[in-house]
Amino acid sequence: MKKRNVKFYLAIYFKIISQDIKSKLSYRVDFIISTMGILFTNIAGFITFWIIFKNFDNINDWNYYEILFLYGFSLMALTPTQCLFDNNWNLRDYVYSGDFIKYCFRPIDLYFYYISEIFDLKGIGEFMMGVGIIVYAWINLKYSVTILGILALIVMWIAASLVMAGIMNIAAATCFWMNNSGYVMVTVFKFTEYTKYPIDIFNKGFRIFFSFIIPIAFVTYYPSMVVLNSHNLPILTIIAPIFSVLFFYISYRIWMFGASRYNGTGT
Amino acid sequence: MKKYLVLIRTGIMDKLNFRVSLIVTFVGNIIYLITIYFLWKAIYLSSGKETVNGMTFNDTMIYLVLATALFNMMEIFLVWYMGNQVRSGKIVFDLIKPIKFGLYMFFGQLGEVVVNFVVIFLPTVVIVYIVTGGGILAGKNILLFFVAMILAFIINYCINMLVAALCLFTESSWGINIMKEVIVSVLSGKSIPLAFFPNSIKSIVELLPFQAVYNTPLTMLINNNLSVENYVKMFGMQILWLMVLLCGAVWFWKYSLRRVTINGG
């Protein structure tokens, strides 16, 4: 028996994903409608944002392009959760109907097996839009382009994505404890809309809340500072990569704990 | 009539069974409202102006708080439900019940909305009233608001029913639902008061049915300088859209069912 290491899991993951994408592409109507849905959401978000800036020219001394950058970054940070962790949205139904049990008999990590089942292509449109907005904002902000800057942005993007996935892990895992956790997911997901705004509009209490309780500030604001405020990095930006790994791991443990508890109730 | 009362009762009981969801929705809303409070406070502070587009910071907050409460009260998951039923094939069981599907869903939803009104909307109005020291008028406008709210609920239901019928044709209910939600939430004035919209857009949005869902009842509740002419115009708009959408929804539902049954689903 070979050891089940990262390589083993990656091999399985790519096997499943490549097959899944192949078969998904044969359902083109669904793909097009879903992608349109995602683009609609983002265009609407953009309109909201544009209307605000039609009436006011800055928010807390953040100008239009800086806020736009945050907006683009948040879209990019949401994409991996959308693409790779989408099965979390179905968790409630599986648990409620008892079908969740069918995931429990494979000799691999339960969370991995569950999450790997679905790869959601429609997030790609969102990602492209995010990249487009960031490039547009970057040009208008007249920042220089350096390899180090781009590398730092990529690292921060991964960190931000991990935090976002972690938040949704925990929100989804609530269904192991309560009946109608759909509300928890919807509610938590709504907050991500507010990741787009700079954290310094809040008072101290809520800054702490959004940094450490529901850490949406780590999804956009802190990671973005690596570009927007590169000369004076906040401490939380520096620790963001470590924080994100830790946070994701904790969310994974909570999810797994919930799963074992769920089986214990015999429903 | 009795069977409809039973449906409403079932809706109420379903809702009560989910105490956690009530608590979560409540806490979620509080945090959400705090977020928009800070956001708009920052916006107003940065602008250095007291009034923008005829609305002070207080006006904007009252509007947004009540819009959120109204939205939560009237939120129905019809499209989502339809999508699931169609995908699992369980829709057949709904269709063979000896009661029209549209009415069946309507009264079930009504039950939930009644609970939502008591646990979400009413407390919000009372709190806003106390906090703002009478920021909401209490007079004949309450009555008018009620009428507008009921019309708004039916309009909202018809919009949902129209979109839900689309689910009979495609399994992509997710995409359809999210598009509907986005359109309603932007064009109804739920996210940003219509007063902030640029004039050209505003004049178009005012002709659409979506603003009749949130903007109309809220304006009646909050604004104290409405002329009789304003009321007539707003109610007229609501009733007009209600009739159009009701006929549209009934027709489209029948049409879709026929199309789908002919094709054998």
Add this chain to the structure above:
Amino acid sequence: MEIIELINVKREFKILNRREGIAGGIKDLFSRDYRYLSAVDDISLKIKKGEIVGYLGPNGAGKSTTIKMMTGILEPTSGKVLVNGKEPYRNRIENAQDIGVVFGQRSQLWWSLPLKESFKVLKEIYQVSDKDYKDMLDLYMSLIDIKNLWDKPVRQMSLGQRTLSDILAAFLHNPSVVYLDEPTIGLDVSMKSKIQEFIKGLNSQKATTIILTTHDMGDVDALCNRIVIIDKGKKLYDDNIENLHKMFGMYRIMKICFSKDVGELDYDSLKDKAAELEKELQENFSGDDMTVSVDEGWIDILMNEEDVSLMEVMNFIQSKQHIYNIKLEEISTEKVIKKIYEGGTIL
């Protein structure tokens, strides 16, 4: 050698009492009231390698709880479960490597992938070597025709094809134990027997131990050498089917028809007649477990020949009414099981 061993296994659950009505719903918002339920109550069991065991019991008897403990996703409240000498819940993943599980109506395969692609993924997950994989597929081909399934995505399969695919997938890594939960539920007769033959073939070729839970006595008769019956968490019976029949060997079913044309009798009047007859028989004969039921125009009388004489019963009925036709039958496994469930006695 024992492959599965249950030693005084017990499992309890906490259950919420919901109150009734709207007022009850409001009360539930503020206080909750729990009770405890023993789903599995002191069960001991030994299963040898290569056995096919029918694990039977009415709904809610504790079958799936036992299966959950054997598969390692649930820990007993007390007692011990051993599979291959290890406690499965202490190491779920290690145990999972060596078992296969099938739920009749919950496909574990990837919904949108063609069967062959699902198999390739499973091959990776279970780390099956190329040779073993090929051997197993060859064995499959020799037992059953799967060509028409091979390129089909699971979502396009019929229920029968889907179940068959799930069974194929469960045996793919040559596990030592396979748990089958209602594998033939909802299937037509020909698919049922096809699946039964296939399972039997695999069991004899690979000596796979099979635990089968089902409500279908056809499955039990076709597959199981041994059955275990539980109810309310307690073990009622644990032996082979022949002994079960022997135990009820003195039971006979006398089928009586009162009319020339079976079709002209309507069900309701027959039912009334049966109830009346049951009452009369119980008054006149000592056998207290005589039951009378209706079966498509015939009236079935279940009786124990140790207690009552067949001829006496027949004469008694004849004296009241003209008998047009009469048949005698051995009791079926299904009827035996039903009697055990109803009686609830430990044999």
